Amino acid sequence: MSRPDRSLSSWEDAYKSTPPWDVGRPQPAFVELLRARELNKGRVLDVGCGTGENALYLAENGFSVSGVDLSTRAIAAARAKTAERSLEADFRAGNALSLEFRDNTFDNIIDSGLFHTFTDHDRPAFTREMARVLVPGGRYFMLCFSEKEPTGWGGPRRITRAEIEESFSPLFSINYIRDSSFATRIHNNGGKAYVTSATRKRV
Numbered sequence: 001m002s003r004p005d006r007s008l009s010s011w012e013d014a015y016k017s018t019p020p021w022d023v024g025r026p027q028p029a030f031v032e033l034l035r036a037r038e039l040n041k042g043r044v045l046d047v048g049c050g051t052g053e054n055a056l057y058l059a060e061n062g063f064s065v066s067g068v069d070l071s072t073r074a075i076a077a078a079r080a081k082t083a084e085r086s087l088e089a090d091f092r093a094g095n096a097l098s099l100e101f102r103d104n105t106f107d108n109i110i111d112s113g114l115f116h117t118f119t120d121h122d123r124p125a126f127t128r129e130m131a132r133v134l135v136p137g138g139r140y141f142m143l144c145f146s147e148k149e150p151t152g153w154g155g156p157r158r159i160t161r162a163e164i165e166e167s168f169s170p171l172f173s174i175n176y177i178r179d180s181s182f183a184t185r186i187h188n189n190g191g192k193a194y195v196t197s198a199t200r201k202r203v
């Protein structure tokens, strides 16, 4: 069995208070993707959605959105926001390494800070699962910490371009890996990050 490198209970514990990544607004990198019209029209999965700010931003902008997270506490918070804001979105607890969605369900996937939590061991299962639930030609957009972010403060793994290429190139065409920034509650101007755009290959 594949398992994430942090246990379910540690993710649940993180949401007992407000974790550093839960900034209460969409990540600027995803706002920019929408502004640049990079997403395919249609359905979006926010994988590791947390309390749902990125997913709800896309819901507000006309996408049909699902969000999955291991933490039931995060999912409850995302559902409460959906109701408060009179939006529609399907938030459900689940494991990104074995999703309860059929093949070819989504036109896009967004990943804000999930890939960089996985062990080397779990990466291939994750990328296979992302490819499986995307339509051929579907797009995967990822924001992760980059190796340019100092390691002193702890936090998630830092990811190199080579690691992104190695993980995604078997099943995806990588459109770009660009320098970006990860908004958190502990950085003034964001952590150093990469935003990746990859298209599921038509195999």
Ligand code: SAH
Pocket (backbone or CB within 6 Å): 004, 011, 012, 021, 022, 023, 047, 048, 049, 050, 051, 052, 054, 068, 069, 070, 071, 074, 094, 095, 096, 097, 111, 112, 113, 114, 117
């Ligand atoms: N995308 C959110 C949360 C990022 S933190 C945001 O930007 O605010 C990483 C999230 O991934 C946490 O909410 C954690 O509970 C979730 N997570 C970790 N492993 C997971 C897995 N295997 N499947 C689904 N979600 C997972």
